[in-house]
Amino acid sequence: MVMYTVSVSGTLDVNVSCSPQTICALRESEVDLRCIYPNISFNIKFVFWFSFKQKAKWRNEEHPEDLALDSDYAGRVSTESTDSNSTLTIRDLRKRDSGEYHLMIITEQGEKHLSSTAFNLTVTDLQVRMNSGTKQSTQTLTCTTSCNLTSEIYSYTWYKNGGNVKRTKDQTLSVSSSKDAGSYSCSISSHEDIHSNAVCVSDDTCWSVTYTDRRVCVLEGSSAEFPSNYSHPQDYKLHENFWHFNWFVEQPKDLRHEEQFAGRVEFIGDKERNSTLRIRDVRKNDSGEYYFRVTTKTKGGKFSGKPGVILNVTVLQVRVISSTASDGQTVTLVCSSTCTLSNNPTYIWYKNGQPVSNKLTRDNKLYLKCSEDTGSYSCAVRGHEQLRSPDQTLSEVCGGGPKMSSVLIAVGVVVFLLIILITAAALWVWTRKTKGSRSSEASGQHDSAHVYDTPSAMDMTSDPTSSVSDNQDDVHYSSVQFKPSHSQEKRPCSRHPEETIKEQDVEYAAVNFNRHTVAKK
Numbered sequence: 001m002v003m004y005t006v007s008v009s010g011t012l013d014v015n016v017s018c019s020p021q022t023i024c025a026l027r028e029s030e031v032d033l034r035c036i037y038p039n040i041s042f043n044i045k046f047v048f049w050f051s052f053k054q055k056a057k058w059r060n061e062e063h064p065e066d067l068a069l070d071s072d073y074a075g076r077v078s079t080e081s082t083d084s085n086s087t088l089t090i091r092d093l094r095k096r097d098s099g100e101y102h103l104m105i106i107t108e109q110g111e112k113h114l115s116s117t118a119f120n121l122t123v124t125d126l127q128v129r130m131n132s133g134t135k136q137s138t139q140t141l142t143c144t145t146s147c148n149l150t151s152e153i154y155s156y157t158w159y160k161n162g163g164n165v166k167r168t169k170d171q172t173l174s175v176s177s178s179k180d181a182g183s184y185s186c187s188i189s190s191h192e193d194i195h196s197n198a199v200c201v202s203d204d205t206c207w208s209v210t211y212t213d214r215r216v217c218v219l220e221g222s223s224a225e226f227p228s229n230y231s232h233p234q235d236y237k238l239h240e241n242f243w244h245f246n247w248f249v250e251q252p253k254d255l256r257h258e259e260q261f262a263g264r265v266e267f268i269g270d271k272e273r274n275s276t277l278r279i280r281d282v283r284k285n286d287s288g289e290y291y292f293r294v295t296t297k298t299k300g301g302k303f304s305g306k307p308g309v310i311l312n313v314t315v316l317q318v319r320v321i322s323s324t325a326s327d328g329q330t331v332t333l334v335c336s337s338t339c340t341l342s343n344n345p346t347y348i349w350y351k352n353g354q355p356v357s358n359k360l361t362r363d364n365k366l367y368l369k370c371s372e373d374t375g376s377y378s379c380a381v382r383g384h385e386q387l388r389s390p391d392q393t394l395s396e397v398c399g400g401g402p403k404m405s406s407v408l409i410a411v412g413v414v415v416f417l418l419i420i421l422i423t424a425a426a427l428w429v430w431t432r433k434t435k436g437s438r439s440s441e442a443s444g445q446h447d448s449a450h451v452y453d454t455p456s457a458m459d460m461t462s463d464p465t466s467s468v469s470d471n472q473d474d475v476h477y478s479s480v481q482f483k484p485s486h487s488q489e490k491r492p493c494s495r496h497p498e499e500t501i502k503e504q505d506v507e508y509a510a511v512n513f514n515r516h517t518v519a520k521k
Contacts, residue, residue, distance in 0.1 A: 016103070022120045024147035027093055028194050028214060031150075033119045035103050036085040043108040047081040049088040053099040057363040059332075064104055064114075069321065069332070071347070071364040072096070075217075075314070075339040092215055092340075093123045122147045126196035128186055139201050141173045143186035154189040161207045162306055181205040193307055205233050209275065209292045209305025217312045217339035218282055219387045226277045226309045228269075228292055236296035242267070243277045243292050247306065252293055260285070279311075287313045312339040316379055316389035333366040335379035335389065345381035350388065352376050368394065 018035040025031045033049070050064040054072065058065045067088070068077050076091045086103060100118035107113070124145045131140045143156050158166045158173050160182045166173065175184070181202035185195045200206035212227040232238065243265075244252035255265045261279065269275040275292045291308035295301065314337040321332040335347050347364045349356040352375050360367045366377070374395040380388045 016115060018103075018115075018119065020150060022122075023150045024122045024124060024145070025093055025150060026145070026188075026191055026194050027095060027123050027125050029093055029191050030089065030091045031093060031121065032087055032089050033101055033121075034085065034087040035115070037105070038084045040083075040105075042111075044083055045106045045108045045110075047079070047086045047103065047105050049077075049079060049086070049101055049103055051099050051101050057365075059360065059362055059365070059367055064102070065365075066321075067101075069319075069334050069336075069365065071335075071337075071345075072340060074337050074341065074364075075312075090121075094340075095123050095125075097121065098123045124149075126186060126188070126194065128184060128196045128199045130199050130201070137177050139175050139177055141175060141184055141186075141199070141201075143171045143173075143188070143196060149188070151190050156189070157187045157192055159185045159187070159195065162303060175201055177202055183208045195307060204235065207232055207294070207303040209294070209303070211292075211305065211309050213309070213342065214307065215310050215312070215340075217314060217337070217341050219337075219341070219381070219384055220284055220313050220315050221281060221387050222384050224279045224282050224286075224311055224313075225268075226290060226292075226311075228275045228277075228305070228309070229273045230275045230292060230294055230305065231273065232294050232296060232303065233298075233301070236298045236301045239295045239297045239301075241269075241275060241292070241294045243275075243290055244304070245288060245290060247289070247291060247304075247308070252291070252304065255279075255290075282311070282313050284313050287311055314338045314341075316381070316387070318377060318379055318389050318392035320392060320394075329370045331368050331370060331394065333368065333377055333379075333392065333394075335364040335366075341381065345383075348380045348382055348385060350378045350380070353378075370394065 016035050016037040018033070023031060023033070048066040048068070050067050052064075054067070054070055055061040055064070057070060057072075067073055068079065073090070078089050080087045080089075088101065088103075090097060098121055100120055102118045103115040105113040124147050127144055127146075129142045129144055131142070132138070141158070143158075153171075154169075156168050156171050156173075157164060158168065160180070162183075173184070173186075181204070183198040183200050183206040185198045187193070187195050197210070198206075198208045200208070209230045210228060216224055216226060218224045226243070230241070242254040242256070245255060245258065245261075246252065255261045255277075256267070258265075264280045264282075266278045266280070267276075268278055277290070277292070279286060289308045289310050291304045291306060293302065293304040295303075317336050319334040319336045321334060322329070333349070335349070347361070349359070349361060349366045351373075356366065356377075359373070364379070366379075374393075376391040376393050378388045378391050380386075
């Protein structure tokens with residue numbers, strides 16, 4: 001197990017463990033690269049894998065990009081990540097996949113944290129090496145690879161002229177040059193569908209079919225070619241050779257006679273060694289495995305090259321990868337396919353049906369700004385410009401672009417004005433209620449005054465025998481209460497309902513009556 005660190009905010013190191021660091025895997029097989037980071041202290045936004053050997057295909061060589069967007073890995077990679085681990089799976093390995101692979105962690109704050117140490121992947125082929133034994137009539141065959149395979153090998157399977165002949169625990173096989181003449185290949189227990197090259201023990205009796213590429217990916221509507229060559233025993237006279245589609249039949253049928261391929265199949269090989277096949281106008285249902293078969297006029301003299309060539313038929317699609325940069329919202333358009341297209345194609349972009357020439361492109365990616373580059377985009381590969389992807393409208397994936405921004409601003413203004421109007425209406429109602437309440441209170445006090453007559457001085461004298469002095473003008477009461485009379489006649493009221501006088505008690509703590517009289521002369 002390998003331990004390495006990821007720097008967090010320049011001060012905090014987080015331990016990440018990956019196992020194993022060095023991986024050796026077979027071509028056409030599948031490999032998993034897995035790292036765990038159980039004790040991280042920051043929130044992860046997303047995780048992706050990349051390889052520095054692909055940096056020429058990045059927008060900026062100092063800013064890695066997700067391997068899943070790379071055309072060299074189209075349809076062959078997948079990532080499964082959680083808050084504590086991440087696994088990169090690469091399928092159908094190619095020799096060019098050999099290299100270093102790193103893990104990148106992006107936090108919620110946009111910080112990028114890069115693994116300081118990488119997985120080192122080596123992709124190899126099975127090879128059969130032949131050495132002469134201690135006896136001149138014996139040959140020793142060894143099933144080997146250029147590096148020690150990471151996956152455990154429990155057994156080896158040997159094939160003679162394409163047929164299974166022996167399973168061994170050891171990687172070697174001893175054969176007799178005279179009795180066991182023929183072509184030999186091998187496979188290992190964990191990948192029996194992947195065969196080595198074939199070697200010939202006694203050249204005069206060997207059968208073989210060698211395919212240049214065992215995986216072919218082409219666009220629907222284009223042409224597919226399967227380059228290959230073959231050999232047969234020298235003293236056997238060739239009867240017929242052809243390609244067939246279905247392995248699980250007793251008598252394979254020439255593709256040229258299959259209704260599915262009528263008028264679309266062309267054998268461009270020869271009767272010597274070249275066995276190349278071309279299929280025109282390929283369709284989705286053409287996907288599958290194809291084999292080349294050699295038959296001779298000698299009894300039992302027939303051979304089919306197995307495993308065969310696997311054809312995948314795909315179409316182009318435009319994928320949109322959004323990002324937020326300091327200079328505005330940006331998007332990356334990716335011209336994607338479900339398998340890795342053969343022959344390292346060149347990608348072409350179109351905007352509103354016209355070729356794009358003034359925008360930054362890298363491999364199968366086009367870099368744009370939402371605010372400047374709205375329109376309909378499609379892609380194609382050079383040589384098959386007529387097989388374009390469906391259009392992708394950028395204004396839709398950017399949230400509406402400038403038009404949407406204007407709409408959002410207008411909506412904001414309307415909402416703001418509504419808030420002001422509602423607030424003003426509420427203040428007006430409150431003001432009206434306040435004035436009405438004060439007016440009602442004043443009116444109530446005025447009506448109460450009519451219930452009682454003005455008290456006379458005699459009634460207010462504490463001593464009935466005493467006379468009133470000319471100077472005794474002030475009468476003081478410590479407390480006087482006024483209550484409205486329920487028997488009082490109701491008077492017509494023109495005020496609004498909210499101004500109606502409420503029945504209430506009015507109490508005064510002290511009342512002074514001052515009466516000015518004229519002195520007797």
